[in-house]
Amino acid sequence: MRFKVLSLLAALLLVAACETAPEESADSGSSGTQTTSSTSSTQAPAASATNQIAPGSVQDFLVNVGDRIFFDFDASDIRGDQVAVLEKQAAWLKQFPGVTVVIEGHCDERGTREYNLALGERRANSHKDYLISLGVDPNRLETISYGKERPAVLGSNDAAWAQNRRGVVVLKNAAAS
Incomplete structure (x- = not known):
């Protein structure tokens, strides 16, 4: 049972990790609100x-x-x-x-x-x-x-x-x- 839960959790994390990469690449060419949030979490200046x-x-x-x-x-x-x-x-x-x-x-x-x-x-x-x-x-x-x-x-x-x-x-x- 515990192994199944851990396997499910690992699969969810893997899917979540796959979802973030396309957002960043898709946002890099646009100028919407998502670009700001993506930029602030990955490339924002240290001060902000x-x-x-x-x-x-x-x-x-x-x-x-x-x-x-x-x-x-x-x-x-x-x-x-x-x-x-x-x-x-x-x-x-x-x-x-x-x-x-x-x-x-x-x-x-x-x-x-x-x-x-x-x-x-x-x-x-x-x-x-x-x-x-x-x-x-x-x-x-x-x-x-x-x-x-x-x-x-x-x-x-x-x-x-x-x-x-x-x-x-x-x-x-x-x-x-």
């Missing part, structure tokens, strides 16, 4: 999109802060080019002290499952420790490792691997929008 986002929401975090940082191959140390994202994450979390998070550690497909689970845990802990060093309460932070089990990008090339070596902050109790 920010006005519609509730402070402290998941969308606020994703749009204005960023939920992920990236790691080098076989490494769990924080890269210098990722510090700015971590600083934004820490500032946002301090601004909204009621929000708790889970930090996910991810790896690319290379290596054994066991090794990547351990590396993902080190990455999640490194991410967590850096946020703590910036003043975030450690009681608000949990970690989990998914190793190579949940790739963000499919592919066996440097570009895909680079996107999969990541730490992701998932907000547990923030407002939905």
